[in-house]
């Protein structure tokens with residue numbers, strides 16, 4: 710992997726966020742490290758040049774596993790990653806703004822710099838059956854995620870961010 714690399718951190722319950730994180734990693738190629746939130750350590754965060762956070766909105770919040778990653782790592786890296794770049798992709802059933810705002814607030818605490826507009830992919834799941842079903846993200850949205858991954862990794866490699 711080339712340095713400084715993009716760390717893509719994801720959590721997914723029904724597959725949408727995982728597919729989008731994998732698409733972003735495909736776009737970034739060998740300039741990205743793709744990690745499930747539960748596996749991320751403070752050392753992984755410290756060694757990356759920038760971050761892409763990808764998770765669903767659950768009950769108006771980021772998903773619990775993503776929050777657990779922030780809780781576990783927050784103070785271990787506070788003050789050591791200031792100015793690094795970040796972006797987000799949120800999978801939602803109908804909204805997504807709550808999860809988005811929470812990650813933005815935590816990133817502000819870390820003094821990260823948002824370098825791409827927020828991406829919220831609304832899967833339009835309304836009923837319990839739809840919400841609990843395995844998700845298939847439309848191809849054009851996956852391509853958008855791939856393009857974002859490529860742009861972030863490229864910007865980091867070129868020292869633009």
Ligand SMILES: Cc1cc2nc3c(=O)[nH]c(=O)nc-3n(C[C@H](O)[C@H](O)[C@H](O)COP(=O)(O)O)c2cc1C
Pocket residue numbers: 720721722723724725726727764765766767768769770800801802803804805832834840841844
């Ligand atoms: C327990 C639970 C709570 C949810 N709450 C919300 C919510 O507050 N707002 C929203 O837009 N979608 C909500 N959803 C829908 C998911 O965000 C949506 O299905 C998303 O595509 C799931 O992403 P994933 O496949 O990566 O898990 C919820 C889903 C679950 C399972």
